[in-house]
Amino acid sequence: MAIYRFRVSFEDFDEVVREIDIKSNQTFEDLHRAIHRSTGYAAEKSSSFFVSTDNWIKGDEIAFMPSQRKIDRGVASMEKSKLSNFIEDPHQKFYYIYDFDRPFDFHVELIKIILETDPNIEYPVLIKSTGEAPKIIDKNNLGTVAMSASTTSSDFDFLNEMDFIPEDTEELEAMDGRGINTEDKSDESDEAEDDEFSDNENYEEEDYNNSGEDDY
Secondary structure (H helix, E strand, O other): OOEEEEEEEEOOOOOOEEEEEEEOOOEHHHHHHHHHHHHOOOOOOOEEEEEEOOOOOEEEEEEOOOOHHHHHOOOEEHHHOEHHHHOOOOOOEEEEEEOOOOOEEEEEEEEEEEOOOOOOOOOOEEEEEEOOOOOOOOOOOOHHHHHHHHHHHHHHHHHHHOOOOOHHHHHHHHOOOOOOHHHHHHHHHHHHHHHHHHHHHHHHHHHHHHHHHHHO
């Protein structure tokens, strides 16, 4: 009896890789469960293998506990499908989707065929493990959402403490980005106008006095 060695990798996390040895007469469900013993994920999720081309184009489906609708469409069951019945190439590939509700996609590739089994090994067996499988966030756990909401609330509290109101934006735009300096410049401008006005008063007074002397 032959042993198949499969290389299993996440489609979106190339650095996470598992290599699993499994007997040729074992089923896709055995492989499915072996994958998730190595990732730490719950195996009881709707999942499917797809016979794949070299370019990872999905073909025939082998499903975990398929629905009646899938059965009516001729989809095979993992429980009843032996691996050897779907191996047509020494480098056979399968596209694997785990948990259709919150899916992870995997590439599963046959990388070696071992002609003899080891009587001291219970198959399937994990041969190599590289990288940590990404964490799955429980959709019923709102901790992350709550944290985001809390952050947003803090932002709004900060703005409220600063007495920010939407109308302030119009005032800021009118200031043309000059901010507090605008007031300083206005004061300088007012002082310049006062000086100019003072000069004019002196000038008029001098003219008046000069005019009086001439008349006298």
